[in-house]
Amino acid sequence: MLTLGPLAFLQPWLLAGLLALPVLWWLLRVLPPAPKTVRFPAIRLLFGLESPEKTPDAAPWWLILLRLLAAALLILAIASPVLNPERGLDGEGPLVLIVDDGYAAAPAWGDRQARLASLAEIAGREGRPVRILTTARAPDGAPPEISDAMPAARAVDAIDALSPKPWPGDREAALAALQAASLEGAQAAIVWAADGLDGPGTQALVERLTAIGALSVLTPDDRLSPLLAIPPRAGVSDLAVTVRRADAQGVREVTLTARGPDGRPLARQSARFEAGEREIDPVLDIPRAVRNDLAAVTVEAPGAAPETGDGVADEAARQAAERVATPLGPAATALFDERWARRPVGVVSDAGRDVGLALLSEVYYLDRALAPVGDLSRAPADILIRSGQTAIFLPDSTPIDAGERAQLQAWIEEGGVLVRFAGPRLAQAGDDALTPVALRRGGRQLSGALQWTEPAKIGTVSDFGPFAGLDLDSEAVVKQQVLAEPSLDLEQKTWMRLEDDTPLVTAERRGDGWLVLVHTTANTEWSTLALSGLFVEMLQRLTELGAGVASAAPGAADRPLAPVQTLDGFGRLVQAPVTARPIPADQLASAPIGPAHPPGFYGTETARHAVNLGPTIEDFRPFPETPPGVARAGYAPAAERPLAQWIYLAAFLLLLLDGLVTLVLRGQAPGLGALSRGRAGGGVAAAGLALALLAVAPGGAAAQNALDETQEVGPGVGQSSDLDARGPDGRLTDEAFALRAASATTLAYVRTGDPEIDRISEAGLKGLAMILRQRTAVEAAEPLGVDVREDDLSFFPLLYWPVTDGQPTLHQGAVDRLNEFLANGGTILFDTRDAHLSAGRMSAASDGLRRIARGVDIPELTPVPPDHVLTKSFYLMQDFPGRWTGDTLWIEKPGAASVNDGVARVLVGGADFAGAWAIDDAGRPLFPVSPGGDRQRELSYRFGVNLVMYALTGNYKADQVHIPAILERLGQ
């Protein structure tokens, strides 16, 4: 290696190639440049001309210089130049890397790997093998082992494969491994990539290593030194995470991030170690709504401190710093399970014995007030106690018997919080032991018809209770309360008073728990407290009195809890590795954290128990002072920078330039002909032009893309084919169906499933639609077949329903849909199509109609009266023939109901109307009418027109009947 100030060459002997440059110069001078080619008509005059100058034309000096420069750069690049080369390694033997890869090694692990890899590369340059010893146990629990000597390239791979482990390192075991390797006399260079913590065996290991060779210890800088995060006691209301550091020097900023089970950040907060502080416990402010989602709090080192001023720049810098915040590993991650999150609260309620209006009941008010506080359950007291609750609320309206009373008593002793509400029942009760204070019988009424007193407002709260500091600015008033018997300790038991100093909330410590009494009702019977926001806050604070309740999963105390999710070495929650073993439930707190039990969540997916690493670490001190002769350094990334690639790039660019210039000089660069006359400027301008071309090309492409996109957008809009979009089964899609049906007045027929009848129906309605378009203002569109069981009928004013035997019975949904259709203005024409057979009697088709219409709201029917609107809505007619004649057309009895503007909802006929209306594509009738004649067909069309008009215009024509009378009246 040749070192020239900050520059060094790894292969200096290749620089000898520079000696060849003068030869190259000479060659370039002697060899004439390639001639440029010119087509010239007057060449005949040139033949035979002798140039008086014999020296061949040489390439211009600047071109030769360019080429020489490129050649020199290539030679330099081959010699592998390096900027700021690393100092060489000490000693002559192998490079031994001791790598701490315990929980504390996680911060900026990538930097450590890079540093180690660069050390390995130095060893490779010097031709020295590398041996690696990690200090943490492997996931399978195997003690650390020193690797065999390996070449640098493999060592770099091995370093890349290392990752920190979520358990403490074992330096004693590492020491044992080192002793087994017998490296004495190897003159090794030893680098210990330490995690910055002291631990058992550290001193011995240092001594041992200094004995083997020259030791240098790398420790992380203060910003990234490890931290411990210890979750708060389960059940407390404040989320105060204790953060501990190994030393107490200087000021240190940390960021606490609360995360959900999926790693998503819920809240973020920064905290600060002042100089001399080893431990802080910042309180995380998490919205109550997301608190139940809390799975972990990770402590992170903020990014490099922003030094900018205030304002926008500062904000941006802060965000940038948050983005690059470095997690500090598994020990700096506090896991939270249900003990912290869920607050099961119960309201004692007995559905069987509760009386009164549901929306005025105390249980209802408690329900609403407790919903944001925790998981609410309503059950009789014994069930609540069995299922485990933080707090139990007992409204006055729920009576409890003696057995429950005893159970509640015992439950309070064990740490439960029972909140009772007073009320008429308690006021009338004799001796009730389940109150914090002795009560007077009867209670006190502050407001009523015979009272002069005003209802009392809330007065004060005691300094010592959970209500201390509560904002009492509330409109709530108390009209009635129960009064405590005066006693000596009443003052100590009172947490809240009315403005006349009578206690409103009293409490008593019983065993480990609390018995709290609110001296009024939980509903509005006695006070308006239950309507105020204060009520919710009071209940919240009362709930937080209670300790957390471990989820009561059934099973023995020592049942094994399998790992669900564990932390990896970086403090991320991942799937538990196969090497993780279950922990017996009763040893959760005491199980040693190691390869078998990595920190994480144990139990089941629904009942998870957090096993934290932070609280288990007691010996948490910084790396001790090292004896003189041991070098200390940080993990700052290596400043060494290989330059070969950049020089290659420069040489390549120069050669490219040379090629361009040569093209120009030979006159072969298209469009550059004019430049060929300028000599020195030509090359530079050509290069500039090439760059400009490169810059323009993507822009042009982008413009082209934009053009393409606009072209694509254009024709997509308003395609009429949307109207006919069909689903995979060939039917119209819902949307297309709606579009078709709603875009014009559409006659619809019911598809029977018989293709022949459906075809006739369609042809018939087509013919009717044609007649309507010809003769009336109704612009009827192409008819549409509908399936009453699936399609939306609300688009159609009139349904033509041919009745066949084969039609299936309607299911309830279809019946409901039909009833809705009829109720909302629809009209159905049932056509039994059998008038020629039945002659007015019942027939098979009539049975079919009866079967189909079962459940449909068919009104009472009557033959069409002679003065019915149907007889005059467009044409005046009395008979309603179809393909057959002589059949009676039945219609809803007029005046039976005023729905639907008096338009009959149901018509029943048997004359096969569609058969008479049906036309083919050429407009010719499809079927003969019987007994026959154009008049019959015409009359059937007229009936169709009248029917559609009737369905569309309602009783308009019926009103016309009264015109003469109205005019007569007006005339008078």
Added chain:
Amino acid sequence: MAATVAQGVHGRRRVGMGETFWQYRPFEAHDAASAVDWRRSARSDSLFVRETEWEAAQSVWLWADASASMRYASGRRLPMKGDRARLLLLASAALLLRGGERVALMGAEDRPGMGRLALERIADRLLLHPSGDPAATLSLGLPPEERLPRHAQALLFGDFLSPAEEIAARLAGFAAHRVGGALVQVLDPAEEALPFVGRTRFQGMEAEGDLVVGRVESLREAYAERMTAHRAALEDACRAAGWRLLVHHTDQPPEQALLTLYMAMAHDDPHSARFGAG
């Protein structure tokens, strides 16, 4: 240009068939009665005959070099020599036709024509079927040895870089038939000045072969001498045949060449007597 040309240069200054009044002449016995100008005669006792100036149209044969060497332009802004030559040909044809001459394209086996139709025919031959005549490309820059009518005029446009002897022989052939005319040598400025520098490979455009020159600039003077000598030889050949040699460069405006050409054909031409002698 057109106004200049329109002034009567076509008058033959003698009595003959024509439309312009020339003189009144007393009636003679051999004159037909219809020749009497009754209006003039009525003013006196004798009869007069009205005579017009003889306006015989000249037949002019035009030719433009269509060989490969004419497809050359040294710069992007310069027109090709061939384009310029055809432009000059068409312009002079238009002027001649306006002057009442009869014009034909050489080598097209065409009869001299008059009026717009002839111009259109020439333009058609020249522009739409430029290579329709294989003889034009084979002749390698020389006009075809065509038998022109005696006393016809010829206008030849080309670069005339062929050996001067060949051109002289061709001109002598024309002169033998008493065909007069002018050569218009259309040259690119680069052919005049040889502006190239450095090592250059010259490629002929008519398969003359390649030539590599080490330093072109050193040949410039010798080339200029040769060019001068070639032109001198051309002029000699023209003089001997009684023709005119005009030199036009493509960087000059074509109007200039046309004006020179017109002057040469009309006034300054020492052989303009020929026009009169017809």
